Amino acid sequence: MRLFIVSKFSPLPIYIPPSLPAIPYIQRDDSCFEPLPPSHPLHPLHFLFLLSQHSHTFNNSPPDIMRAASFAGVVPRTPPRSSPHAQTQVMSTPLARGSSSQVDLADNHKVADINTYLEEDIKDRVYLDLEVFLKLVLDFGDAERKKKETKINNVMKNENFERVWNYYRGLCGLGSTTEKGLYEPLLKVIETAMKRLFPNQQPFTHFNEGDKFILGSYARRKPDLPALRPIFGLDCQTAEDKLTKVHWPMVEPFGELKLTPKQGGKRTGFALDWADATPGETPQAVTAPATQNRYNLRPRSASGGSLPNAFPTQSHTRSLHPIPETSTHAESKNEEVEAGKKNKKKGNKGTKQKKKTLGDEMEPEEENLLTKPSDRRLHTLLQCAGYGLESLSSGLLRTHTVGFVMDGTFFQLCYYDRSKVVLSKPVDLSEPNSMFLFLATLYQLGSLSDEKQGIFPSKGDGKSLPTLEPSVNERYTRREGGNYTSGPITGDSLVFPGGNAFSGCKITVGKEVFHLGELVHRAHAIIGRGTTVVRVKWNDKDAIMKLSFCGAERTPEEELVKSARAKATEEGHDWALNHLPNILYSAEYNLAGLAEDRLATYFEQQRISYERRVLRITVQEVLTPITDAVLEPKDYAQIFFDVLQIHRWLVDHAKILHRDISMANIMFREKDGKIYGILNDFDLSSRLPPESKASSRQRTGTKPYMSHDLLNPSWVHGHRYRHDLESLFYVILIFCSDYGAKGEEDKLVKVTEPHFQKWFTGSFEDVRTGKISWLLEDKPLIQVTEFFREFGVFYLTKLRDLVIEGHQAKNVYRSAWHKYKNSEKGHKEYGYPFTQVFTETFEWETLNDTVTYEKFRDVMKSFPVRTSSGKWEPFQLTMHYENPLPLNSSDFGPPPDNDTLV
Incomplete structure (x- = not known):
C-alpha cells in the first residue's frame, strides 16, 4: 500500500513509504518519486504531524492510494509538465478579484x-x-425613453427594417446557416x-x-x-x-x-x-x-x-x-x-504543421x-x-x-x-x-x-473628464497625404501597442494644457488602476504624466510624496530628497454623473461590492527606468541599495509603507555626475499605522514581485514591512535574470526566454505556488546573465538565503503549533490528561529576525568588483541610513496569532 499526503494547493503528493518512520518522497509523476530534502520543513517530523492531523480524511481512491488534504501552503507545487500553463486555483475572497497593479506585459503573449x-x-x-x-x-432612464420613444417605434414599424430583420431571423432558424453566414445580414439590420x-x-x-x-x-x-x-x-x-x-x-x-x-x-x-x-x-x-x-x-x-x-x-x-x-x-x-x-487527436500522417508566434x-x-x-x-x-x-x-x-x-x-x-x-x-x-x-x-x-x-472628450469644459484634442494621433484620421505633426503609428502586434497613439494630441486638465508624446507604459488589465504613463511637454519643459484610476478611499500619491519631502527637510535628512520623486502638478476627477457613479450607487443599495474610483493625474519630473540605460553593474547595485534605504526611512520617519516594490517603480536620476536610485509610484502606498478600513478591495502589489504570503487568499494579516523586502529581492532577481548585454540606443536587451516568465503570465495561485516551490527547492537556481554575473553568488544568493531561512522558520513554528493543538484535541476527545504547555514564540514582523533591514543592508552595502589583477574585492556603496529606528510591529496592524496561521 502507498500512503500519500497532498496539500490542497499542490498536485505534488508527499509519499510515505510503508516502513515508518522513513524519508518521505515527492511524487513527480506516476512512476517517479524524489526524496524530500532534509532541509524541507516537512522532513520528517512535520509530515508525521500532518498524518495524525488529517487521518480522518483518508479514503481509498484507488484502493492502493490514500490521500489527505493538508493545511495551505505546506507542500510546494510545480506546474504539471504536460501543460505549458499552470492550472489556476479559484480564490473566493475579495482580495482574489484582480490586482491593484497589473503588470504591463511587454512581451509577445498568446x-x-x-x-x-x-x-x-x-x-x-x-x-x-x-x-x-x-x-x-447608457443613461436610458424614463426621461430619455420618453424623448426617443417615437423615433424608435417608427423604426420598428418601417417596412424596410422589418424586411431585413425577418430575413436575418429566418436564416437563424435554418439548420444549414453558419455563424459567418450571418455577419452581413446582421450588419444590414444594424x-x-x-x-x-x-x-x-x-x-x-x-x-x-x-x-x-x-x-x-x-x-x-x-x-x-x-x-x-x-x-x-x-x-x-x-x-x-x-x-x-x-x-x-x-x-x-x-x-x-x-x-x-x-x-x-x-x-x-x-x-x-x-x-x-x-x-x-x-x-x-x-x-x-x-x-x-x-x-x-x-x-x-x-x-x-x-x-x-x-x-x-x-x-x-x-x-x-x-x-x-x-x-x-x-x-x-x-x-x-x-x-x-x-x-487530443492525431493529425493526418505526413501533415506538416507551421508553428505560430x-x-x-x-x-x-x-x-x-x-x-x-x-x-x-x-x-x-x-x-x-x-x-x-x-x-x-x-x-x-x-x-x-x-x-x-x-x-x-x-x-x-x-x-x-x-x-x-x-x-x-x-x-x-x-x-x-x-x-x-x-x-x-x-x-x-x-x-x-x-x-x-467613457471616452475622454475632444471638446468641452473638461469638468467630467480631461479634454483630449484630437482623441487619437492625427495619423489615424488623415489616411493619405498632408503634413503630420505627430509621430508614426506602430500598431503591429509584435510592437508595444499604440506607442504613439496619442502623440501630438493636446490634453487639458483643469486650466493646464499638456502636449502628449510617446507612451511610456499602459497597464494591460480590466480590473485595477489602468495606469497610463506618457511623456508630455508642459510650459516648454519635458515631464511625465501619469493617469491612474485609483480607489477613491486611497490617500493621493501627491499628498504622500509631499509629506515625505517635507519630513526630510524638517528633520535635516536632505539625502532623502534625492531618492524621492518630485511631483509638479496633480488633479483629480470623481467621475460624477458617469456610468461608474450610477453603478456604484446602485450596487451600494444592492449590497454588491464595487470599488468607487477616481481618475488621478500627476505630472512629475522625468526619471530614468533602470531598463532604459546601460550602467555599470555596481551602479545598479547602488540604485537598489538606495531604494532599500529610502524605503526604510519612509517607514521610520514619514510613516509610509510603499507596498508596490516593482521593477517599473525603481528608477534613477543623475545629479552632479552621480546616480541616485529613486522609489517611485506611491499610488498603492499607505500611512502607518494602517486605517482600520481597507482602502482597496484589491491586492496591493505587482504580481511577479509580491511575497507569496500576499498572493495567498487566506492571508488576512495585512501588508508587513518584510513583504516589501521580499519584493525588492524578486525585483533584483528578475532584473538580473532577464536583462543582458548592450543593445541599440544604449539600452539593455531582454533575453528571449525569461527564466521567471510564468510569474508574469500565471494566475495569482500559480505564481504563489511557483514561488513556494522555487524557494523550498534544495538549491534554488540563481540564473543571471553574463552582464550581471557579479550579482550571482556574492549578492543574490545571500539575499535568497535570508528569504528562504525566514519562510522555513515560519513553517517550522507553524507545524509545531498545529502539532500541539492536534495533541490537545486528541487528549480532550479521549478524556486523557493534557499537561503540555506551548512555550515557543515567533517574531512575525521579521520571521524570527531573518528578513530584516539590517541583514539586507549588510549584504547590499558592498558589491563584488574585479580588480585589474583579476581578483574579486568588495566595493563599498554609499551609505545614507545606517541606523534605522526600531521597527514597531503595531504600525502594520495586528500580527498573525497562532489560531489564524496559514
Missing part, C-alpha cells in the same frame, strides 16, 4: 496567456436586467436601423471584420463586428482593403455574433452567461459565485485549421474555468460543472467542438472580455467600454470598467419590447456624449 489573468478580472462579474443595464450604463435613427450622419458604422485582426494589441483579436467613427474615413463597401489598417484606438462599441446549438429544440440565448432564472422572473442583479472548476478548451491547431483531427500543439493549450450555473439571488451558489477532458482566437468551426454549453459560454465570456481589455488598454483613453453579443436572435450587452464586469440579461429580439431595447441601445450609443460613453 490569447491563452492573457486569459489566465482575464479569468481573475471576470470572476466578480454582475448581471443586470437589460432595462436596468440601459438605465445605469445599418438600416442606424440610417433611420440618424438620418443626417451616422455616429459610427459596424464592419464585417472577417479574418482581419485589429492591430496594436498583444494578442491577435478579431471581433466580428467592430464599429468605427466616420472620422477614420473607412468604408467597408468601397475600401475594404483599408480595414487591414484598423487599430484598437479606432474601435468604438464592438459586436460579437454567435450561433450556439439549440437545446430542447430552441436556442436559449445564453451566449455569455446568465442566471438560471425561472420563466417570468426578472432578477435585478446577480453576482457570479466565486467557486468554479477548471476545464481544458480544445486549442486552435498550429496550422490554423479547424479540422477535428488537427493535433493541438502544446504551445497553444488553453486551460480555463467553466462558467457556473447561477441562481437568481444577489450572492448565488453554483452547481459545479464537471471538468472536461483534453481532446502568437496564439489566435478560435474560429467558429473550432468553437463547435465545445460540446458543453458552459464551455461555450466561458469561451465567449473570455473572448468578449479580451475585446474589453484591448479597448481599455490599447484603445482610446477611456473609463469604460461597452459591447454586445448576438446569439441568433438573442441580444446581450457587456460592460467593462476598472472595478467590475457587468452583463445584461439576454432578450429575444423576436419579441416587440425586446426589439425596442435593441434599437434603444443603438440610439444611446450613437447619441451619448463622449464622457457618458
Whole structure:
C-alpha cells in the first residue's frame, strides 16, 4: 500500500513509504518519486504531524492510494509538465478579484496567456436586467425613453427594417446557416436601423471584420463586428482593403455574433452567461459565485485549421474555468460543472504543421467542438472580455467600454470598467419590447456624449473628464497625404501597442494644457488602476504624466510624496530628497454623473461590492527606468541599495509603507555626475499605522514581485514591512535574470526566454505556488546573465538565503503549533490528561529576525568588483541610513496569532 499526503494547493503528493518512520518522497509523476530534502520543513517530523492531523480524511481512491488534504501552503507545487500553463486555483475572497497593479506585459503573449489573468478580472462579474443595464450604463432612464420613444417605434414599424430583420431571423432558424453566414445580414439590420435613427450622419458604422485582426494589441483579436467613427474615413463597401489598417484606438462599441446549438429544440440565448432564472422572473442583479472548476478548451491547431483531427500543439493549450450555473439571488451558489477532458487527436500522417508566434482566437468551426454549453459560454465570456481589455488598454483613453453579443436572435450587452464586469440579461429580439431595447441601445450609443460613453472628450469644459484634442494621433484620421505633426503609428502586434497613439494630441486638465508624446507604459488589465504613463511637454519643459484610476478611499500619491519631502527637510535628512520623486502638478476627477457613479450607487443599495474610483493625474519630473540605460553593474547595485534605504526611512520617519516594490517603480536620476536610485509610484502606498478600513478591495502589489504570503487568499494579516523586502529581492532577481548585454540606443536587451516568465503570465495561485516551490527547492537556481554575473553568488544568493531561512522558520513554528493543538484535541476527545504547555514564540514582523533591514543592508552595502589583477574585492556603496529606528510591529496592524496561521 502507498500512503500519500497532498496539500490542497499542490498536485505534488508527499509519499510515505510503508516502513515508518522513513524519508518521505515527492511524487513527480506516476512512476517517479524524489526524496524530500532534509532541509524541507516537512522532513520528517512535520509530515508525521500532518498524518495524525488529517487521518480522518483518508479514503481509498484507488484502493492502493490514500490521500489527505493538508493545511495551505505546506507542500510546494510545480506546474504539471504536460501543460505549458499552470492550472489556476479559484480564490473566493475579495482580495482574489484582480490586482491593484497589473503588470504591463511587454512581451509577445498568446490569447491563452492573457486569459489566465482575464479569468481573475471576470470572476466578480454582475448581471443586470437589460432595462436596468440601459438605465445605469447608457443613461436610458424614463426621461430619455420618453424623448426617443417615437423615433424608435417608427423604426420598428418601417417596412424596410422589418424586411431585413425577418430575413436575418429566418436564416437563424435554418439548420444549414453558419455563424459567418450571418455577419452581413446582421450588419444590414444594424445599418438600416442606424440610417433611420440618424438620418443626417451616422455616429459610427459596424464592419464585417472577417479574418482581419485589429492591430496594436498583444494578442491577435478579431471581433466580428467592430464599429468605427466616420472620422477614420473607412468604408467597408468601397475600401475594404483599408480595414487591414484598423487599430484598437479606432474601435468604438464592438459586436460579437454567435450561433450556439439549440437545446430542447430552441436556442436559449445564453451566449455569455446568465442566471438560471425561472420563466417570468426578472432578477435585478446577480453576482457570479466565486467557486468554479477548471476545464481544458480544445486549442486552435498550429496550422490554423479547424479540422477535428488537427493535433493541438502544446504551445497553444488553453486551460480555463467553466462558467457556473447561477441562481437568481444577489450572492448565488453554483452547481459545479464537471471538468472536461483534453481532446487530443492525431493529425493526418505526413501533415506538416507551421508553428505560430502568437496564439489566435478560435474560429467558429473550432468553437463547435465545445460540446458543453458552459464551455461555450466561458469561451465567449473570455473572448468578449479580451475585446474589453484591448479597448481599455490599447484603445482610446477611456473609463469604460461597452459591447454586445448576438446569439441568433438573442441580444446581450457587456460592460467593462476598472472595478467590475457587468452583463445584461439576454432578450429575444423576436419579441416587440425586446426589439425596442435593441434599437434603444443603438440610439444611446450613437447619441451619448463622449464622457457618458467613457471616452475622454475632444471638446468641452473638461469638468467630467480631461479634454483630449484630437482623441487619437492625427495619423489615424488623415489616411493619405498632408503634413503630420505627430509621430508614426506602430500598431503591429509584435510592437508595444499604440506607442504613439496619442502623440501630438493636446490634453487639458483643469486650466493646464499638456502636449502628449510617446507612451511610456499602459497597464494591460480590466480590473485595477489602468495606469497610463506618457511623456508630455508642459510650459516648454519635458515631464511625465501619469493617469491612474485609483480607489477613491486611497490617500493621493501627491499628498504622500509631499509629506515625505517635507519630513526630510524638517528633520535635516536632505539625502532623502534625492531618492524621492518630485511631483509638479496633480488633479483629480470623481467621475460624477458617469456610468461608474450610477453603478456604484446602485450596487451600494444592492449590497454588491464595487470599488468607487477616481481618475488621478500627476505630472512629475522625468526619471530614468533602470531598463532604459546601460550602467555599470555596481551602479545598479547602488540604485537598489538606495531604494532599500529610502524605503526604510519612509517607514521610520514619514510613516509610509510603499507596498508596490516593482521593477517599473525603481528608477534613477543623475545629479552632479552621480546616480541616485529613486522609489517611485506611491499610488498603492499607505500611512502607518494602517486605517482600520481597507482602502482597496484589491491586492496591493505587482504580481511577479509580491511575497507569496500576499498572493495567498487566506492571508488576512495585512501588508508587513518584510513583504516589501521580499519584493525588492524578486525585483533584483528578475532584473538580473532577464536583462543582458548592450543593445541599440544604449539600452539593455531582454533575453528571449525569461527564466521567471510564468510569474508574469500565471494566475495569482500559480505564481504563489511557483514561488513556494522555487524557494523550498534544495538549491534554488540563481540564473543571471553574463552582464550581471557579479550579482550571482556574492549578492543574490545571500539575499535568497535570508528569504528562504525566514519562510522555513515560519513553517517550522507553524507545524509545531498545529502539532500541539492536534495533541490537545486528541487528549480532550479521549478524556486523557493534557499537561503540555506551548512555550515557543515567533517574531512575525521579521520571521524570527531573518528578513530584516539590517541583514539586507549588510549584504547590499558592498558589491563584488574585479580588480585589474583579476581578483574579486568588495566595493563599498554609499551609505545614507545606517541606523534605522526600531521597527514597531503595531504600525502594520495586528500580527498573525497562532489560531489564524496559514
